Amino acid sequence: MAETEKNLCDYLHVHDQIIADVNAQMPKEEVLFDLSELFKVFGDSTRIRILYCLFVSEMCVCDIATLLNMTQSAISHQLSVLKRNKLVKSRREGKTVFYSLADSHVRAMLDQGVEHVTEE
Amino acid sequence: MAETEKNLCDYLHVHDQIIADVNAQMPKEEVLFDLSELFKVFGDSTRIRILYCLFVSEMCVCDIATLLNMTQSAISHQLSVLKRNKLVKSRREGKTVFYSLADSHVRAMLDQGVEHVTEE
């Protein structure tokens, strides 16, 4: 491929002014990438269900697995994804590890999410 | 597999009360599924970038493709996903189809998203 444009639109009608305006106001690539990564973490039904469990109460891995009728391994893997993305935190108590939502931001996003889906 | 539980936790320590409480307060399966599907749509950097284009101005397929330096086909496919999920709407003007954000809800989610990612 060449440097700038390849076989995109050779279209001549392109609205240069709009493109310039939009381009000027677009957030940085990196911000948009991080944002999509964040949404991606929420975009899995198992993880969403886990988050909603923790919305109600802190829980250990085994309890979540029991409640969601899934294997301990699957839940543990997903919890590690959630933790890596700072959506949950954990605290150890003997052999048991209790997970909970990381902060109020996560609560807010979940709250708004359900609202959006249930209303209208 | 049996009916209720299979080879989950045979763990005896399960916290029955917590599980009962959480189970009682969990939103319906369907709601959580729809919610994860919604987040999934936001969870792709191409779609996020398209949405942010439209956040600034309505645009036609070709303009978006030019701005994002991607093929017309790729953009068109993604727009169809966004439209199917009611995040964007379109209006035809001759040969050109202009896309824009579907409603203020979408704006709000994007706004909150960037805030969350950029701050802190």
Added chain:
DNA sequence: CATTCATATGAACACTTGTTCATTTGTTGT
């Protein structure tokens, strides 16, 4: 310190998803 239990982790596989390429649809202008 060996055993047991709760959790974590690695590898593998099936499934999903985004892009490309080729083609089609639908609209305008001649």
Added chain:
DNA sequence: ACAACAAATGAACAAGTGTTCATATGAATG
């Protein structure tokens, strides 16, 4: 009606992701 162009669509392929199975860690208890 035909040519030209913007957009949409289908098939196919590559890359990413979630679960399972097997196993490892790490903490408590006897």
